[in-house]
Amino acid sequence: MAQVRVTVDGVVYADDVEPRTLLVHYLRERLGKTGTLVGCDTSNCGACTVHLNGQSVKSCSVLAVQVDGAEVTTIEGIARDGKLHPVQEAFNECHALQCGYCTPGMIMQSIDLLGDNPDPNEQEVREGIEGNLCRCTGYQNIVRAVQSAAEKMKPGAQADVQSPVSVAGGGD
Amino acid sequence: MIPSKFDYVKPSSVAEAITALRDGGDDAKILAGGQSLIPVLRLRLATPSVLIDLGGIPELRGIREDGDRIAIGAMTAYYDVIRDDLVKQHVRLLAQATETVADGQVRHRGTLGGSLAHADPAGDLGAVALALDAELVIAGADGTRTVPASEFFVDYFTTAIGEGEILTEIRFPKHTGWGSHYEKFNRTAQAWSMVAIAAAIRVEGGTIAEARVGLTNMGTTPIRATGVEQALVGQPATADAVRAAADHVTEGTSAPSDADAAADYREHLAKVLTGRAVLAAVG
Numbered sequence: 022m023a024q025v026r027v028t029v030d031g032v033v034y035a036d037d038v039e040p041r042t043l044l045v046h047y048l049r050e051r052l053g054k055t056g057t058l059v060g061c062d063t064s065n066c067g068a069c070t071v072h073l074n075g076q077s078v079k080s081c082s083v084l085a086v087q088v089d090g091a092e093v094t095t096i097e098g099i100a101r102d103g104k105l106h107p108v109q110e111a112f113n114e115c116h117a118l119q120c121g122y123c124t125p126g127m128i129m130q131s132i133d134l135l136g137d138n139p140d141p142n143e144q145e146v147r148e149g150i151e152g153n154l155c156r157c158t159g160y161q162n163i164v165r166a167v168q169s170a171a172e173k174m175k176p177g178a179q180a181d182v183q184s185p186v187s188v189a190g191g192g193d
Numbered sequence: 194m195i196p197s198k199f200d201y202v203k204p205s206s207v208a209e210a211i212t213a214l215r216d217g218g219d220d221a222k223i224l225a226g227g228q229s230l231i232p233v234l235r236l237r238l239a240t241p242s243v244l245i246d247l248g249g250i251p252e253l254r255g256i257r258e259d260g261d262r263i264a265i266g267a268m269t270a271y272y273d274v275i276r277d278d279l280v281k282q283h284v285r286l287l288a289q290a291t292e293t294v295a296d297g298q299v300r301h302r303g304t305l306g307g308s309l310a311h312a313d314p315a316g317d318l319g320a321v322a323l324a325l326d327a328e329l330v331i332a333g334a335d336g337t338r339t340v341p342a343s344e345f346f347v348d349y350f351t352t353a354i355g356e357g358e359i360l361t362e363i364r365f366p367k368h369t370g371w372g373s374h375y376e377k378f379n380r381t382a383q384a385w386s387m388v389a390i391a392a393a394i395r396v397e398g399g400t401i402a403e404a405r406v407g408l409t410n411m412g413t414t415p416i417r418a419t420g421v422e423q424a425l426v427g428q429p430a431t432a433d434a435v436r437a438a439a440d441h442v443t444e445g446t447s448a449p450s451d452a453d454a455a456a457d458y459r460e461h462l463a464k465v466l467t468g469r470a471v472l473a474a475v476g
């Protein structure tokens with residue numbers, strides 16, 4: 022067992038984990054944050070995308086022990102006071118999903134993309150989300166949603182990161 | 194799938210990591226960005242007894258100027274390589290190739306050292322290291338040695354890094370003012386190179402004065418296209434001259450045939466892409 026102390030969506034957790042535990046399994050099974058999904062076994066689909074110290078990563082390709090001392094934000098941590106994040110709103114308004122399985126990862130990657138490039142053209146959006154696969158939509162509305170979110174977020178209104186609020190055990 | 198059980202250590206210096214490697218024995222594995230290794234562990238294609246995470250060693254991360262070279266710590270993430278001003282100014286080809294690797298998420302985690310140590314023949318950065326005559330610094334129990342890229346890549350997934358050794362730094366000679374381009378051919382998003390060409394060219398008064406060309410996925414290791422380089426030097430930087438030189442690209446290659454492409458198709462691609470890469474570089 023190894024110790025991890027990690028801030029997830031603004032809450033500090035301290036847990037013992039097996040070194041082989043993937044971050045995505047820690048989030049889903051220990052912390053109950055099932056908003057982050059697993060869609061593949063090959064690190065290709067991006068459904069598991071979260072932010073690690075402010076950068077998007079595939080949480081199936083990071084070990085939970087590696088995030089000791091770090092800050093993780095999941096799809097469950099981006100709404101503020103009951104109000105959806107502008108990218109969530111835009112996905113809703115633009116019908117950027119059908120089954121919704123890819124959506125949490127798409128949204129997390131889109132937020133990352135807009136952080137680096139607040140006004141991406143269509144090609145830049147497509148390249149920015151190339152690590153996220155959608156089996157349903159054909160991507161058209163996803164691209165529209167990201168560009169619409171960029172409009173909403175001008176000038177540079179990025180999701181601010183919550184400061185840690187409390188210490189809680191993650192379970193068992 | 195969940196990886197099989199292993200122990201995990203996170204040394205805070207290179208010396209500690211080398212000790213951990215020795216103590217770990219045959220089954221110890223180094224963990225860098227994890228973007229090749231963790232997928233492999235998940236599929237249980239590797240079952241190491243202990244993982245030695247280099248993520249806690251600050252000296253392995255970062256980019257500095259070192260005389261006529263740019264020295265890059267093995268654990269420097271792709272994302273940081275791409276955005277670095279020294280790299281953009283002096284080794285632009287490396288930034289150009291790194292931008293094509295995988296996707297945004299993988300580029301946040303994957304490292305230059307991990308990519309070179311992994312030595313996948315379809316990996317994009319070996320051809321750049323080879324073309325630009327990079328030197329690789331390898332640390333072991335007996336100290337440090339420096340290996341030229343031309344001797345680093347031994348075979349499919351095999352490098353000059355010996356048992357108990359760690360790649361610590363990659364040094365690129367400055368190619369300030371050279372034109373460069375990485376021309377990668379693949380069919381889908383976040384896919385590996387079917388073939389790719391790394392080209393750095395120095396033009397003087399309309400004539401090609403120096404040329405460096407590296408090939409991705411045209412053999413079991415990255416390959417230096419010396420035939421093309423020699424044919425380019427002294428030629429005018431025109432489309433006809435460049436295409437004629439590009440015909441030499443298959444010399445010394447042994448292109449694989451696999452589900453993506455047959456060898457003769459790769460050879461055809463290599464010629465076309467070499468022309469494109471060099472013309473874009475002299476652009």
Ligand SMILES: Cc1cc2nc3c(=O)[nH]c(=O)nc-3n(C[C@H](O)[C@H](O)[C@H](O)COP(=O)(O)OP(=O)(O)OC[C@H]3O[C@@H](n4cnc5c(N)ncnc54)[C@H](O)[C@@H]3O)c2cc1C
Binds near residue numbers: 308313315383384
């Ligand atoms: C979806 C996806 C798409 C990808 N597409 C591409 C692509 O288009 N082009 C491309 O080039 N790559 C691609 N990759 C691979 C990616 O570039 C990896 O990051 C890279 O191959 C390994 O680097 P890493 O830092 O993640 O190393 P790790 O995965 O941690 O390690 C890889 C291997 O190298 C060894 N190692 C690592 N660092 C050292 C060191 N300093 N000293 C000694 N040994 C070491 C490890 O023990 C391991 O065997 C892709 C990966 C994914 C998941």
Ligand code: FES
Binds near residue numbers: 060065
């Ligand atoms: S679950 Fe598919 S990339 Fe992580």
Ligand code: FES
Binds near residue numbers: 120123
């Ligand atoms: S909406 Fe179904 S996978 Fe994207």
